[in-house]
Amino acid sequence: MPLLEVQNLAIHLDPGHLDEPLVSGVDLTLHRGGTLGVVGESGSGKSLTCRSVLGILPPELHTGPATSIRFDGVELTELDATGWGPYRADRIGAVFQDPGSYLDPSVPVGRQLAEVLRVRGGLRKREARDQTVELFTEVGLREPARVAGQYPFELSGGMLQRVLIAIAICRAPDLLVADEATTALDVTVQAEVLDLLADLRERHGLALVLVSHDLAVVAQVCEEVVVMRSGRIVERGTAAQVLRAPQHEYTRCLVEAHGRFGIEHVREARHV
Amino acid sequence: MRPRLSSVLRHRVGAVSVTFLVLVAVLAVIGPWLAPYDPLQQNQDALLQGPSPDHLLGTDNLGRDELSRLLAGSRLSLLAALEAGVVGLVLGTVPGLLSVYLGRVFEWATLRVMDAFVTLPFLVFAVAMTALLGNGLTQAMLAVGILVSPAFYRVTRAAAFPVAGSQYVEAARLTGAPAWFVLARHVWPKVLPAVAVTTAATLGSSLVIVSSLTFLGIGIRPPEPTWGGMLATSLEYLFQRPTAPLAPALLVILTVGACNGLADTLRDVSGVRAPSLRKEKARAAA
Amino acid sequence: MSDLVEVRDLAVSLGRGRARREILQGVDLTVRPGEIVGLIGETGSGKTTLARSLLGLNRIDRGTVSVTGTEVGSLRGEALRAFRRAGSVQYIFQDPLQSLDPDLPLGRSVGEALEVRGASGIANRVAGALERVGLDSALAARLPSEVSGGQRQRAAIARAMITEPRLLLCDEPVSALDASSRTAVLELLLRLRDDEGVGLLFISHDLGSVAGVTDRIAVLHHGRIVEAGATAQVIGEPSHPYTRLLVGSAPTLDDAGLDRTVRAALRAQLA
Numbered sequence: 001m002p003l004l005e006v007q008n009l010a011i012h013l014d015p016g017h018l019d020e021p022l023v024s025g026v027d028l029t030l031h032r033g034g035t036l037g038v039v040g041e042s043g044s045g046k047s048l049t050c051r052s053v054l055g056i057l058p059p060e061l062h063t064g065p066a067t068s069i070r071f072d073g074v075e076l077t078e079l080d081a082t083g084w085g086p087y088r089a090d091r092i093g094a095v096f097q098d099p100g101s102y103l104d105p106s107v108p109v110g111r112q113l114a115e116v117l118r119v120r121g122g123l124r125k126r127e128a129r130d131q132t133v134e135l136f137t138e139v140g141l142r143e144p145a146r147v148a149g150q151y152p153f154e155l156s157g158g159m160l161q162r163v164l165i166a167i168a169i170c171r172a173p174d175l176l177v178a179d180e181a182t183t184a185l186d187v188t189v190q191a192e193v194l195d196l197l198a199d200l201r202e203r204h205g206l207a208l209v210l211v212s213h214d215l216a217v218v219a220q221v222c223e224e225v226v227v228m229r230s231g232r233i234v235e236r237g238t239a240a241q242v243l244r245a246p247q248h249e250y251t252r253c254l255v256e257a258h259g260r261f262g263i264e265h266v267r268e269a270r271h272v
Numbered sequence: 273m274r275p276r277l278s279s280v281l282r283h284r285v286g287a288v289s290v291t292f293l294v295l296v297a298v299l300a301v302i303g304p305w306l307a308p309y310d311p312l313q314q315n316q317d318a319l320l321q322g323p324s325p326d327h328l329l330g331t332d333n334l335g336r337d338e339l340s341r342l343l344a345g346s347r348l349s350l351l352a353a354l355e356a357g358v359v360g361l362v363l364g365t366v367p368g369l370l371s372v373y374l375g376r377v378f379e380w381a382t383l384r385v386m387d388a389f390v391t392l393p394f395l396v397f398a399v400a401m402t403a404l405l406g407n408g409l410t411q412a413m414l415a416v417g418i419l420v421s422p423a424f425y426r427v428t429r430a431a432a433f434p435v436a437g438s439q440y441v442e443a444a445r446l447t448g449a450p451a452w453f454v455l456a457r458h459v460w461p462k463v464l465p466a467v468a469v470t471t472a473a474t475l476g477s478s479l480v481i482v483s484s485l486t487f488l489g490i491g492i493r494p495p496e497p498t499w500g501g502m503l504a505t506s507l508e509y510l511f512q513r514p515t516a517p518l519a520p521a522l523l524v525i526l527t528v529g530a531c532n533g534l535a536d537t538l539r540d541v542s543g544v545r546a547p548s549l550r551k552e553k554a555r556a557a558a
Numbered sequence: 559m560s561d562l563v564e565v566r567d568l569a570v571s572l573g574r575g576r577a578r579r580e581i582l583q584g585v586d587l588t589v590r591p592g593e594i595v596g597l598i599g600e601t602g603s604g605k606t607t608l609a610r611s612l613l614g615l616n617r618i619d620r621g622t623v624s625v626t627g628t629e630v631g632s633l634r635g636e637a638l639r640a641f642r643r644a645g646s647v648q649y650i651f652q653d654p655l656q657s658l659d660p661d662l663p664l665g666r667s668v669g670e671a672l673e674v675r676g677a678s679g680i681a682n683r684v685a686g687a688l689e690r691v692g693l694d695s696a697l698a699a700r701l702p703s704e705v706s707g708g709q710r711q712r713a714a715i716a717r718a719m720i721t722e723p724r725l726l727l728c729d730e731p732v733s734a735l736d737a738s739s740r741t742a743v744l745e746l747l748l749r750l751r752d753d754e755g756v757g758l759l760f761i762s763h764d765l766g767s768v769a770g771v772t773d774r775i776a777v778l779h780h781g782r783i784v785e786a787g788a789t790a791q792v793i794g795e796p797s798h799p800y801t802r803l804l805v806g807s808a809p810t811l812d813d814a815g816l817d818r819t820v821r822a823a824l825r826a827q828l829a
Contacts, residue, residue, distance in 0.1 A: 041736035157601070186600035187764050191807035192825070195818045213737065216766070216809035243811050250738075255811060257741045258766075263805065264812045265770030266793040439657040440667070443717070446613060447671040448643030457670075458659050 003174055003207050004030040004053065004071055010064030011048050011057065011231075017064050023048050023231040024064070030224075032174065033205040037218030037239065039254070040228035046211050049228070050179045053209070054094050055084050072174065089120050093168030097180040099160035103152045109163045110136070110148025113170060120171055135166040140196055158189035162196070169200060176200070179211045194221055215254045216262075219243055227251050279541040286537030289530040296527055300350045303343030311336060311344040312495050320512045329519050333509050338502070342519055345497035349482055350527075352413045352498070356478035357471055359417020364424025365467055369455055371429055372436040386422040394419055394481055395488070402490055409482075409498075412490055416481050420474050424467065431466040435459050465542035469535050476531030483524050499524050560627045562725040562757040563589035563612060568621035570607055581607045583781045584621070591724065592755040594748075596789065598765045598804065599778035605761050608778065609727055612759075613649060614638050626724050643675055645721025652730040654710035658702040658717075664688075664710075665698025668717045687716040691746055708739025715746060719756075726750070729761045732768075744771055766808030769793055777801050799827045 009026035013019055023045035030036045040046040051057050053069060055076060063069075069076040071087060079087070096102065103112060113135060114128040123131065129148075136144030139162040152160060161181060168176055178197065182190040198221055200206050212218050218225055219239045227235040227248065235248040246252045258264050280286040299306070308328075315335030323330045329338035367382040394416065401415035402408070435441060435458060444454045483500030499520045506516035565587040571580045581604045589595045599605035610616050611623050614630040623631040626646040633641055651657035658667050669684040677683070685695035691712040702710050711731065718726055728747065732740040748771060750756045762768050769775065769789055776786040777800065784798040796802040803824040806816025816824075 041738070187766065187809075188600060188803055188807040188825075190809070191821060194809075195821065198818070214809060216811050219811060220809050253741065254737050257737060258811045261741070261744050261768065261770040263766050263769045263793055263808050263810050266789055267812065269790060439651050439653075440659040443649070443651065443657050444670060444674075446642055446649055447645070447674045447721075448639040448641070449670070449674040450639065453674060457662075461661055 001073055002029045002070075003032045003034070004028065004209075005068070006049075006053065007068040007070075008064070008066045009049060009052060009069065010067055011045070011052060012062050012064060013060065015062050017062065021064060021231065022061070023052075026228075026233055028226065030175070030207050030209065033201065033207055035201065035208045035210065035222040035224065037222030037225040038209065038211045038228060039213070039215050039218050039225060041213050043230070044228040045231035046228045047179055048231075050094075050177055050209065050211050054092060054177060055079070055088055089116075090171040091173050092175045092177065093171070093173040094177040094179065095161065095164045095168050095181040097183050099157065099164040099181075100152055102164055103160065105152050108149050108151055109155065109160075110150075113148075113163070113167050116167055116170055131170075132166075135170055136163070138200075139163075139166045139169075140192070141166075156189075157185050158192060161185065161193055165193075165196065165200075169204070169206070172204065173206070175207045175209065177209045177211070180213065181210075182217065183212065183214075190217070197221060215243070215251075216258060227254075276541070280534070280537050283537045283540065285533045286541070289533035289537065292526060292530040293534065296346060296350065296523075296530075299343060300347040303346055307337070307340035307343045309337035309340045311340040311497050313337075320509055322513060322515070330513060330516060332502070332505055332516070338516070338519065341497035341502055342499070342523065345499050345502060345520070346523070348409065348496060349479065349486075349499045349524075352409050352482040353475050353478040355410065355413040356416040356420060356481065357475045359414055360420035360424050360474055360478075361467070361471060363418060364421035364426075365428045365463070368425040368428030369432055369459060369463065371425075372432045373451060373455065373459075382425065386425045389419055389422045392419060395484065395490075398481075398485055399490055407490070409486070412485050413478070413482065416478055416485075420478065423474060424470055427466045427470045428463050431463040432459050435462045465538065469539045469542070472531050472535035472538055476528040476535070479524060479528050479531070561588050561590050561624075562593075562626055563587060563595075563759060564622070564624040565608075565612075566622045568608070568611060568623055569619040570604075570611055570616050571619050572607065572616070580619075581781055582611070585778070585781070585783055587776055587783065587786075589725065589757050589759050591757050592751060593774065594751055594758045594760060594772045596760045596762065596765070596768055596772035596775040597778060598762055598775060600763050600804075602780070603778040604781040605763075605778050606729070609649075609729055609759075609761050612727060613647070614641065643671075645671055646723055647725045647727065648718035648721060648723040650711075650714055650718055650726055650728040650731045653734040654707070654714040655702060655734070657714055658710060660702055663699050663701060664705070664713045667702075668698065668713060668720060670717065671721050683720060684716075687720040688713070690719060691716045692742075706739065707735050708742050711735060711739070711743050712746065715743070715750075719750065723756065725757045725759065727759050727761065730763070731760070733762070733764065740767075744768075747771070764808070765793075765804055766810060769808075777804060799824050803828065 006026060006028040009023060010021040011023040012021050026049055028036060038046045038049065052063055063077055067077055076087065103109060110132045114132045117123045117128040117131055118125065132148055133144045136147055141147045141159060141162050147159065182193050185193060194217065197208060201208050210218055210221055222239055225237065225239050225242045226233045227242065227250065229250050235242060235246065235251045242251060243255060246255050280290060313336060315331065318327065318331045318335045320333055321327055321331045327337050327339065329342065331337055371379045371382045397419055398412050398415040402411050405411040441454055441458050444458055483503065486498040486500030487504045502520040503517055506513065506520065509516065565585055568582055568585040569580065570582040571578050573579055585608060597605055597608065607616060611618060612625055612630065614633050618631045622629060628641055630641065665684045668687055669680045672680045672683060684698055688695045688698060693709060693712050693716065697705060697709065731747065732743050735743060747758060751758055760768050760772060772789045774787065775789050775792045776783050779800045785792055785796065785801040792801060793805055796805050803821060806821055
C-alpha cells in the first residue's frame with residue numbers, strides 16, 4: 001500500500017464545483033521512504049496540491065467531488081478538524097519558503113520546539129529541553145544548546161529553516177512536505193538543506209515531497225518527478241527520464257534553459 | 273488608487289454627502305442674493321417671532337430675519353472652516369512630504385514640532401492666538417489650522433514613507449531626477465488619496481470648531497452672522513422661541529456629517545487604510 | 559576605449575559608530591566594453607554594496623571607482639545627478655514589480671529619463687525603446703500590473719536602454735521571473751550585447767543560473783574577490799575553496815555537482 005495516494009485531485013473556487021478548476025486531474029503516488037518532486041512555476045498549482053495534502057487549503061477553495069487523498073490507508077478528505085489532528089502534527093510534517101514567518105519572533109526558537117514536544121508528545125519540561133538539543137544537533141545546527149536560547153531574528157535564513165525542519169520532524173512523521181523550502185536561501189545554504197533532507201530520509205526512512213520551481217533542485221534529491229503547469233501534470237517519470245528525455249514542451253524548455261545559460265553550458269563547452 | 277468623483281458618487285453615502293456639500297457651497301456663494309431680507313437689518317416691530325410666511329424661520333432678538341442670517345452665515349462659516357483646512361493641509365502635508373526625503377535632522381525637528389501641536393488644546397490655543405493677533409475669524413482659524421496640521425503631517429508621512437524607500441523612487445533618482453521631480457511624479461500621487469480623506473474629515477471638524485468658537489464669541493465680529501453665533505443667540509432666548517436653535521444646529525450637524533460621509537467614501541474607494549504611522553514604519557523597517 | 563568599470567582596491571564601510579563594519583575590503587573589478595561579467599556573491603558578501611558604489615550611492619573609504627571613464631567615488635550633489643542624467647550607466651533591478659511605479663503606465667516609466675533631461679519627441683523614442691526589447695509599443699499605455707512578469711522586466715530594460723547606456727548593471731535580473739520568461743530576458747540581454755555592444759555586469763547569488771551567459775566571473779566572499787577569471791576557468795577549475803563549494807552547490811541537471819561529503823569538507827575548511 002502506498003503511503004500517500006492522491007487521485008483525481010481537483011481544486012475549485014466554487015463550492016458547487018461548477019467552475020473551471022484551479023487544479024485538476026492530479027494523481028500522485030508515494031511509497032514509504034520514497035521521494036517525489038513537484039516542479040512548476042508560480043500559478044502551476046503545485047503549492048495548492050501540497051496544501052490540500054496537508055489539509056490547509058485556504059477556506060475559499062474546495063477539493064472536487066471525485067478527489068481522493070489517502071494517507072496510509074485513511075481518506076484525508078473526509079477528516080474533520082479533530083480527525084486531522086494526529087495526521088497534520090504527528091505523521092505529516094511540512095516546511096515552507098519563508099521560515100521566519102512560521103516562528104514567533106518573541107520566543108526563543110528552542111522553546112518553540114520544546115512546546116510542540118510537550119503538547120503533542122506529552123514530554124516533561126526537562127525531557128523536552130533535552131530532546132530539543134538532540135533534534136537541533138540532528139538537523140546540523142552548530143552549538144545547538146546556544147541556538148535553542150536565541151530568538152528568530154538572531155538566526156540566518158538557513159538556520160531558521162533548520163529549526164523549522166527540526167519542528168517538522170520532531171514527532172517522527174512518515175512524510176515531510178517541503179514547499180519551496182530552499183528558494184529563499186543562498187545556493188550553498190540551499191545545498192546544505194537539501195543534503196540534510198537527503199540525510200534525514202536515509203536515517204529515518206522519511207518519505208519526501210519536494211516542491212520547487214527549479215527542476216535541478218528536485219532532480220538532485222528525488223527519484224520520481226512530476227512537472228505541473230496551469231493546474232495539471234504535464235509530465236511525470238523518474239528524474240533521469242524527465243531530464244534526459246523530456247516529453248512535454250515546457251519540460252524541454254526548462255532543461256534547455258539549463259543547457260544554454262547554466263553551469264552545464266560552461267562544462268559542456270570545456271569538454272567538447 | 274486615485275479617488276474619482278464617479279466612484280464616489282456610486283456609493284450612496286458618497287452621493288448624498290457630495291450633493292449636500294455642493295448645495296451648501298452654492299448657498300454660501302449665492303445665499304446673500306437669495307436672502308429675502310438684509311441679514312443685518314433690525315426690525316423693532318418683529319422681535320423673536322416664530323416662523324411665519326413673512327419670516328420663514330422667524331426672527332431673532334433684534335428682529336433680524338433668521339433665514340437671511342443663516343444664508344449669509346453659511347458663507348462665513350464655510351470660509352472659516354476652509355481656511356483652517358487649507359492652513360492645516362499646507363502646514364502638515366509639505367513638511368510631511370519633506371520629512372521622508374530631506375534626512376534625519378529635518379525629520380526629527382518636524383516630528384517634535386508636530387508632537388507639540390498635538391498636545392495643545394484647540395480652544396485654549398485659539399483664544400491665545402486671537403489675544404495675540406487680534407480678535408477675528410481669520411486669526412482664530414489660523415490657530416485651528418495650525419492645530420489640525422499634525423493630522424495631515426502624519427497621514428502624509430505614513431503614505432510617503434514606503435514610497436520614498438521604494439525601488440521605483442530609487443530608479444527615478446538614478447536617472448538624475450531632482451527631488452521635486454521625484455516628489456511630484458512618484459510620491460505625491462500615492463499620498464493624495466490619504467490627504468483627500470483627511471481634508472474631508474478636517475473640514476467637518478473645523479466647522480465644529482468654528483461654530484464652537486463663534487458660539488463662545490471668539491473670532492466673532494458681532495453683527496455678522498455665523499452658524500455658531502446664531503446658535504448662541506438663539507439659546508439665550510430659548511424660552512421665547514424654543515425651536516430657534518434647530519435650524520443652525522441642524523445645518524452644522526448635517527454639513528459635518530456630509531464631510532465625514534465624504535471622507536469615509538473617499539477612504540473606501542481609494543483603499544486608503546486608517547492612517548497609522550506605526551504600522552507603516554514597521555512595514556518599512558521589515 | 560577605456561574600460562567600462564575599473565574598480566581598484568575599493569574599501570567601503572557602512573553603519574555608524576560601533577555598528578560600523580567594513581563591507582568591502584580591497585576589491586578589484588574590471589568590465590570591458592561589450593563584455594558580460596558575472597559578479598557572484600551570497601548574502602552578506604557585499605555585492606549590493608559594490609553595485610551601489612558603482613552608482614555613487616556609497617561613500618568609499620579607499621580606492622577608486624571609475625565607471626565609463628568617470629570617477630564616481632568622489633561625485634556629490636549636482637555633479638552626481640549630471641553623471642546620472644548622462645545615462646551611460648543604467649541599473650536593472652531584480653523585481654520589475656517593485657522597480658516600476660505601479661500607478662504609472664509603462665510608457666511613462668520608460669520615458670522618465672528623457673523627461674528628466676527635458677528631451678523632445680519622447681513618445682516616439684519610448685515606442686522605439688519598447689520595440690527594441692521586443693515589446694509591442696501599444697503596451698506603453700498599460701500599467702505594470704496589466705502585463706506579464708517577462709514583459710515587465712523587458713519594459714524595465716527598455717527604460718534603461720532609452721539613454722543609450724554603455725553599461726548595464728543587472729542585479730539578479732531573472733531571479734524573480736518564471737522559467738519561460740527567464741530564457742527570453744537572458745536572450746534579450748545577450749542580444750543587446752551582441753548587437754549594440756553594451757557591457758553587462760550580472761550581479762547574482764546563483765552561479766548556476768547565469769554562468770552560461772558570462773565571459774568572466776568574479777566571486778565575492780566576505781567583502782573580498784576570492785577568485786576571478788574566464789568563466790570556463792572558474793567553473794572548470796575553481797581554486798579557492800569557497801568557489802569550489804559554490805560551483806559544487808549549484809543545482810545542475812548533469813549530476814556533476816560535488817558529493818555531499820566533499821561539500822561538508824569544504825564547509826569545514828571555510829568555517
